[in-house]
Amino acid sequence: LVKMLAKSADVGRARRIDDGQGRYVEFAKRTLPRNLSLEGLRVVVDCANGAAYKVAPQALWELGAEVISLGVEPDGFNINRECGSTEPAALCQKVKEMRADIGIALDGDGDRVLIADERGRIVDGDQLLAVIAESWQADGRLAKPGVVATVMSNLGLERYLGSLAISLARTPVGDRYVLEHMRAQGFNVGGESSGHIILSDYTTTGDGLLTALQVLAVVKKQQQPVSKVCHRFDPLPQVLKNVRYASGKPLENAKVRSAIEDAQARLDGHGRLIVRSSGTEPVIRVMGEGEDKVLVEEGVDGIVDALTNAA
Known part of the structure; x- marks a missing residue:
């Protein structure tokens, strides 16, 4: 039995990172231009009583936004319960109640996001893909002139991107298929209509907060309401x-x-x-x-x- 044990030099090491949350907040902020501030924006963020319940409101506040937080009291049982991107009704109501500029609904593990405009209307992942793809194309940040989505993404998205000379590659349903195609073909933007958006310049999976920050950057740049910025096309029935x-x-x-x-x-x-x-x-x-x-x-x-x- 002793001969089967690993030698001390081959044993793995565990190291505690005491400021993991702080590191992530700084990482998220660095995905935006250095001089960009969210000052003047009133943001409602619903963290679904999940993974981002501390870091998302903190990052938005440090970037200058006025932040109203929902779903930030996890008790081990209430994750995604009547909150977050899977049940965004409370977010939409709070956006209207507080006259907020935007609502951000994350899911429990923080990899998906849906947006609510200033009227409390939900913006799905297809519209978010269009916003980010158009913005990154204008800034010369698209690795290739195209994005990756699944067979379930609306045909309206494909036609709109086509009008911008941006191709849409489709994969089977599932973020892993989106990521596989992105890696194999060299794309750096992809996602699903559910709001699971992958920006591979930063991460190898979806990150709802990073996606929301990219949308907020466009809102600040265009100085237009979210209802206009995030309505890039009319979805087909x-x-x-x-x-x-x-x-x-x-x-x-x-x-x-x-x-x-x-x-x-x-x-x-x-x-x-x-x-x-x-x-x-x-x-x-x-x-x-x-x-x-x-x-x-x-x-x-x-x-x-x-x-x-x-x-």
Whole structure:
């Protein structure tokens, strides 16, 4: 047994970092231009009673913002409970109540963010990707003239970026697929509509606070309300429905395949159709989007009916 033990020189070492929070706050601040101040902005930040409950309000305050904090009383059980980016209703209400300029909703582990504008309306990750991509393109910071998103990102995002000569590469759903494509192809901006944005110049995963700071930098630069800064495009109507099945492979059913082909033909290049199996449960997810909402709904419903009969 003694021979199997590692020698003392090969044993790992543990070291306590007493000021981890302070280091992170300084790191976050350094992602912005040195002379940028958030003075004059009233910011509501909801930390979801999670990982960022101390550092996010502190970083925003040190940058000069007036900060109103929510979700900063974790008790070990209330993380993400009726707060944060998964349930942003309280944030939206507080933004309107306090007449704030912006609301920032993080999730429990701090890797996702949604924004609320000054009217208390939610801004999703697709709009945030557009804001950051356009800003970084103007500053010459995009590693390549493109960004990475998943198949679920709205077609409106793709068209808007295309108008700026910025390509949109799509991956399967999941931030790990986004990151893999970014690394393989040399992109430095990517993310999901859920608000999980990856800025690989700074981190190898999503960081909600860093994403919010990039948006705040654009708000300060343009001196425009968040409702204008963060509305870069009109999203196309999108319909998403789930069909649960007991067993088998419904997607291989002939009538299901026929319904999918029919829906694709009817969209005829004016929309997108995604039909995929969930990776975690026996569910088929059907997503359609396009310029004509009625046409999209009819196509999705036709597929759902076929799947229901085959399930």
